[in-house]
Amino acid sequence: MxxxxxxxxxxxxxxxxxxxxxxxxxxxxxxxxxxxxxxxxxxxxxxxxxxxxxxxxxxxxxxxxxxxxxxxxxxxxxxxxxxxxxxxxxxxxxxxxxxxxxxxxxxxxxxxxxxxxxxxxxxxxxxxxxxxxxxxxxxxxxxxxxxxxxxxxxxxxxxxxxxxxxxxxxxxxxxxxxxxxxxxxxxxxxxxxxxxxxxxxxxxxxxxxxxxxxxxxxxxxxxxxxxxxxxxxxxxxxxxxxxxxxxxxxxxxxxxxxxxxxxxxxxxxxxxxxxxxxxxxxxxxxxxxxxxxWQRESKRQCRKTEADKLADLTGVPREIAQSIIDAMGSVESALQHPMFQPNPRVDMGSFKQTLRCQVEVINLDELDDAAAHD
Structure with a gap:
């Protein structure tokens, strides 16, 4: 033996x-x-x-x-x-x-x-x-x-x-x-x-x-x-x-x-x-x-989960993360996008903070209301 x-x-x-x-x-x-x-x-x-x-x-x-x-x-x-x-x-x-x-x-x-x-x-x-x-x-x-x-x-x-x-x-x-x-x-x-x-x-x-x-x-x-x-x-x-x-x-x-x-x-x-x-x-x-x-999950469940993961990794709001996942298909594909490319050897903690500072959240409902009054 x-x-x-x-x-x-x-x-x-x-x-x-x-x-x-x-x-x-x-x-x-x-x-x-x-x-x-x-x-x-x-x-x-x-x-x-x-x-x-x-x-x-x-x-x-x-x-x-x-x-x-x-x-x-x-x-x-x-x-x-x-x-x-x-x-x-x-x-x-x-x-x-x-x-x-x-x-x-x-x-x-x-x-x-x-x-x-x-x-x-x-x-x-x-x-x-x-x-x-x-x-x-x-x-x-x-x-x-x-x-x-x-x-x-x-x-x-x-x-x-x-x-x-x-x-x-x-x-x-x-x-x-x-x-x-x-x-x-x-x-x-x-x-x-x-x-x-x-x-x-x-x-x-x-x-x-x-x-x-x-x-x-x-x-x-x-x-x-x-x-x-x-x-x-x-x-x-x-x-x-x-x-x-x-x-x-x-x-x-x-x-x-x-x-x-x-x-x-x-x-x-x-x-x-x-x-x-x-x-x-x-x-x-x-x-x-x-x-x-990995356990098999439904496509919808996987996407919701991946949106959470992308939000946790990058610091972007979850709603934006969900939109990115819908467009890119997966977290790994999303992370290849230029907006998520940090400088070489940058610490992930500082990378999260940088993204939080640079991302502007736009309220689409407010934009719709403004357009209706024009």
């Missing part, structure tokens, strides 16, 4: 950053492929993202390719973001925004571990009884796994590798309890354990570089969860498609409601892979938000 573990510096003791194949034994031996994006996120590069490393691992690691030879199904598990450092106990949640963002998606919450890293530490310290999957942990230490001087975010150096191994084993045991057939059907496990580094990034507007990494992280997480049970080839295509979507401005991510991202039945895998392949081959300027992940 292959465990593809996508994380940030959580497992930096195993490798500072990059790809590492790591063999472990729990009830039986298993291979884990660690994609460690220290300083980055699931899709946020700094300089690498975990998804970017996964794409490289799938293309270059022979043992990983061997595990994927029959295009097995991929089961998804999300490591809970809350209570992920010992400092959370005394100073409150260390990544409150990421934790709150995940609550927007029932899909993500359903695939998230019921236990936290602090729960694992409690078991290691013998200070509390954990869930059955955590009670299988063999590591014990009275000081726990944190406490490195000057570093409250990472495992203590003297125990970091052992703690990371127990985390990997606990994730695998959790998946086997959730997906009992994994032992026999040849499927692989994808653990998503990244995103914390985007906690202070923007989610509702573009930054000065045209990015909204916090929104991109939660959208990417939800879209990967939506593919739970699909074959590995679909995930490979999805990884690549996410990376390409992130190359330009993140406007499409801003417009995408996280709550609308729904699970896609694995029976539609061929259709999904075809769609992802088409998007990968399309020019950058023609890319659109992945409509497969």
């Amino acid at each position: 292959l465990v593809l573990f996508l994380c940030d510096s959580l497992l930096q003791a195993h490798k500072g950053s990059g790809i590492k194949l790591h063999c472990l034994r729990d009830d039986q031996p298993f291979l884990s492929c660690l994609c460690i994006a220290s300083g980055g996120g699931l899709v946020m590069p700094n300089p690498q993202s975990a998804v970017g490393l996964a794409v490289r691992a799938l293309a270059t690691e022979p043992l990983v390719q061997e595990s994927l030879a029959n295009n097995p199904a991929v089961r998804v598990l999300v490591l809970q973001a809350a209570m992920s450092t010992a400092r959370c106990r005394s100073h409150g949640e260390q990544f409150p925004n990421i934790t709150r963002d995940r609550r927007q998606s029932k899909l993500v919450k359903n695939l998230e571990t019921q236990w936290t890293i602090c729960d694992l530490e409690d078991v290691i310290m013998n200070s509390a009884q954990g869930t059955p999957v955590l009670e299988g942990c063999q590591l014990r230490h009275p000081q726990g796994i944190y406490g490195q001087r000057g570093d409250h975010l990472h495992f203590r150096q003297d125990i970091a590798i052992a703690a990371g191994d127990e985390l990997l084993k606990a994730a695998r045991r959790t998946a086997l309890a959730k997906y009992p057939d994994m032992q026999t059907d040849g499927s692989i496990l994808l653990v998503l354990a990244a995103g914390w580094n985007a906690d202070n990034a923007t989610i509702d507007c573009l930054d000065s570089d045209g990015h909204a990494w916090r929104k991109a992280e939660i959208v990417a997480l939800a879209e990967l969860c939506a593919l739970n049970g699909h074959p590995a080839s679909v995930f490979r295509a999805k990884f690549k498609q996410l990376l390409r979507r992130l190359q330009g401005e993140h406007t499409a991510f801003l417009l995408q409601p996280v709550a609308d991202i729904q699970a896609i039945d694995p029976s539609k895998a061929t259709e999904v892979q075809h769609t992802l392949g088409h998007k990968l081959n399309s020019p950058v300027k023609h890319r659109r938000a992945d409509s497969l992940m």
